[in-house]
Amino acid sequence: MSNLRHLLHSWISGRVNLMSLVTKQKEKLAELIKEALINAKSSGELSFEEIPEIELEIPREKQHGDFASNIALTMARFVKKPPRVAAEIIVSHINDREFLEKVEVAGPGFINFYLGNNWLYDVLKTIQNQGNQYGNSDLFRGKKLLLEFVSANPVGPMNVVNARAAAIGDTLARIFKAAGYDVATEYYVNDAGNQTNVFARSLEARYLQVAGIDCEFPEDGYPGEYVTELAEVLWNENPGLLNLPEEERLEVIRQWGIDQMVEMQRADLAQFGVEFDRWFSEQSLHKEQALEKVMALLDERGFIFQAEDATWFKSTEFGDDKDRVLVKSDGSYTYVTADIAYHYDKLKRGFTKLLDIWGPDHHGYIARMKAAIQALGYSEDTLEVLILQYVSLLRDGQQVKMSKRAGEFVTMQDLLDEVGKDAARYFFLMRSPESHLDFDLTLASEQTNENPVFYIQYAYARICSILRQAQEMEVEIVNIDQAPLHVLTEDIEIDLMKKLADLPDEIRIAAENREPHRIARYALDLASLFHSFYNHCRVLGEEEPIKQSRLNLIKSVQVVLSKVLDLLGIDAPERM
RNA sequence: GCGCCUGUAGCUCAGGGGAUAGAGCAUCGGACUUCUAAUCCGAGUGUCGCAGGUUCGAUUCCUGCCAGGCGCGCCA
Numbered sequence: 177m178s179n180l181r182h183l184l185h186s187w188i189s190g191r192v193n194l195m196s197l198v199t200k201q202k203e204k205l206a207e208l209i210k211e212a213l214i215n216a217k218s219s220g221e222l223s224f225e226e227i228p229e230i231e232l233e234i235p236r237e238k239q240h241g242d243f244a245s246n247i248a249l250t251m252a253r254f255v256k257k258p259p260r261v262a263a264e265i266i267v268s269h270i271n272d273r274e275f276l277e278k279v280e281v282a283g284p285g286f287i288n289f290y291l292g293n294n295w296l297y298d299v300l301k302t303i304q305n306q307g308n309q310y311g312n313s314d315l316f317r318g319k320k321l322l323l324e325f326v327s328a329n330p331v332g333p334m335n336v337v338n339a340r341a342a343a344i345g346d347t348l349a350r351i352f353k354a355a356g357y358d359v360a361t362e363y364y365v366n367d368a369g370n371q372t373n374v375f376a377r378s379l380e381a382r383y384l385q386v387a388g389i390d391c392e393f394p395e396d397g398y399p400g401e402y403v404t405e406l407a408e409v410l411w412n413e414n415p416g417l418l419n420l421p422e423e424e425r426l427e428v429i430r431q432w433g434i435d436q437m438v439e440m441q442r443a444d445l446a447q448f449g450v451e452f453d454r455w456f457s458e459q460s461l462h463k464e465q466a467l468e469k470v471m472a473l474l475d476e477r478g479f480i481f482q483a484e485d486a487t488w489f490k491s492t493e494f495g496d497d498k499d500r501v502l503v504k505s506d507g508s509y510t511y512v513t514a515d516i517a518y519h520y521d522k523l524k525r526g527f528t529k530l531l532d533i534w535g536p537d538h539h540g541y542i543a544r545m546k547a548a549i550q551a552l553g554y555s556e557d558t559l560e561v562l563i564l565q566y567v568s569l570l571r572d573g574q575q576v577k578m579s580k581r582a583g584e585f586v587t588m589q590d591l592l593d594e595v596g597k598d599a600a601r602y603f604f605l606m607r608s609p610e611s612h613l614d615f616d617l618t619l620a621s622e623q624t625n626e627n628p629v630f631y632i633q634y635a636y637a638r639i640c641s642i643l644r645q646a647q648e649m650e651v652e653i654v655n656i657d658q659a660p661l662h663v664l665t666e667d668i669e670i671d672l673m674k675k676l677a678d679l680p681d682e683i684r685i686a687a688e689n690r691e692p693h694r695i696a697r698y699a700l701d702l703a704s705l706f707h708s709f710y711n712h713c714r715v716l717g718e719e720e721p722i723k724q725s726r727l728n729l730i731k732s733v734q735v736v737l738s739k740v741l742d743l744l745g746i747d748a749p750e751r752m
Numbered sequence: 753g754c755g756c757c758u759g760u761a762g763c764u765c766a767g768g769g770g771a772u773a774g775a776g777c778a779u780c781g782g783a784c785u786u787c788u789a790a791u792c793c794g795a796g797u798g799u800c801g802c803a804g805g806u807u808c809g810a811u812u813c814c815u816g817c818c819a820g821g822c823g824c825g826c827c828a
């Protein structure tokens with residue numbers, strides 16, 4: 177029995193611990209306001225039917241307190257009093273003066289709360305206790321989410337939009353995990369489509385050319401240099417293909433070429449810090465007759481019809497602007513058929529949320545996939561699609577011209593070579609996913625103060641440096657519970673602690689709204705506050721209480737910086 | 753024609769219905785015998801594309817328009 181009680185208690189306190197301290201203060205204040213409203217009502221000073229939702233916000237202006245409530249503004253109409261008057265009445269009924277340092281009515285009728293610093297010292301303790309778990313929540317506990325991204329065709333090198341998708345998808349996955357999602361990541365390999373034929377014929381032509389056989393390059397073939405390079409490798413590995421019957425040779429070349437490209441993509445992505453839980457082959461769907469099966473299901477449900485020698489999906493039933501061909505008049509499948517089968521496969525595996533990240537050229541595709549999801553009996557919002565916008569590259573202020581037709585484009589690999597993993601990831605992550613991105617290659621490759629990546633990493637390295645020297649000086653850092661944190665009263669120290677307190681909510685909002693750039697910005701803001709602190713306050717060489725408290729403060733900053741850099745997939749260097 | 757994205761300081765962009773709209777860069781001026789100056793501090797700049805609507809309150813939400821980017825295949 178006591179065992180059970182103990183379990184229950186730890187479960188409850190575990191949940192409470194996962195609630196951010198900011199949220200905790202807000203709830204406490206909301207409770208105080210609620211009591212005040214009830215008191216004001218029973219004393220006859222305010223009359224109203226129901227207590228509305230009480231919102232607390234952190235004011236932009238510091239002079240407006242730590243938290244503010246607009247309750248008097250929203251209730252003014254119901255209580256039939258001017259907002260400021262209502263606010264004064266509410267304030268006069270607020271009891272807990274121990275928790276509150278000061279309460280003021282300000283502006284058009286806001287109630288501003290000043291809390292003092294104790295809760296901020298608790299933030300530091302929480303960070304030390306939770307370590308790299310700090311900021312995590314169980315918001316999405318029990319939700320199974322499948323995140324599919326990049327899914328570039330295995331017939332060429334990945335481009336910069338693929339790279340953007342990789343950075344955003346990978347960081348989103350990390351954010352989702354922190355927010356409690358049960359998330360899996362997947363890369364869909366289009367290894368069965370028409371473009372693999374084009375690729376195979378291009379590769380074959382180059383192979384024959386390498387072998388010295390005069391051979392015309394296919395008109396619609398892929399002109400990129402990489403095809404020739406692959407052909408040379410293949411020729412060295414396997415000159416015997418010349419002797420095979422044409423059809424068989426093409427098939428071997430196709431499979432070999434795709435395998436090479438997939439391996440290359442996997443390696444490039446790994447170098448970018450992105451690894452998938454699963455690489456899902458389109459061919460495997462064909463082998464399992466998944467396309468036939470899903471079509472049979474759609475047929476059963478009455479969403480299939482024949483017309484003009486083709487088989488159609490009645491996607492207009494679900495708001496698509498036209499119906500879609502599933503089987504072409506030549507008997508082959510369209511891309512969408514395999515994709516429907518793939519998404520059905522995801523659903524059958526028990527995922528309750530499918531999130532796809534697509535390039536901007538696929539936005540017209542959303543309606544038909546959502547239609548398919550619904551036709552299969554799932555709700556429309558089971559599938560969510562994040563459309564990325566284009567990336568333009570700038571070098572020395574000039575836009576880099578790219579021509580796919582001429583085989584001239586900057587690949588993901590080029591990008592990594594030029595600016596490195598950390599800068600590339602940060603630049604992709606610092607803008608909101610759906611905005612067009614100007615990627616400044618010159619800036620990203622600079623190792624100067626203008627580069628935000630180094631700015632953040634430098635903050636981390638500085639902390640490590642101080643802690644290293646503390647160790648060399650044999651300074652014993654007292655446990656946070658023993659540290660005299662109340663001496664942390666400088667403005668910059670307060671600001672820094674408030675920023676640390678924000679992390680759980682930042683992660684929650686970033687997860688809810690699919691906004692990884694919030695974390696990138698948070699990292700920059702936190703680094704900026706730390707650098708400011710560094711220049712205003714000394715750590716080592718101060719009196720014992722201050723030194724101990726600041727050591728604990730910077731240790732907390734270190735934990736949080738390490739956490740956000742990890743979410744961004746960027747290294748946290750101990751020296752620079 | 754239909755659809756998606758964008759429009760905020762000279763440039764690149766933040767800004768979850770709140771109070772005086774922010775940051776970096778660029779420009780100018782300051783701070784290293786002291787824990788890494790890849791840093792910090794100070795200085796000014798806005799018809800938040802335009803017009804309506806909802807609201808006590810709109811850069812934020814809705815509608816229409818204007819401008820820019822990109823899509824609209826029995827390709828993938």
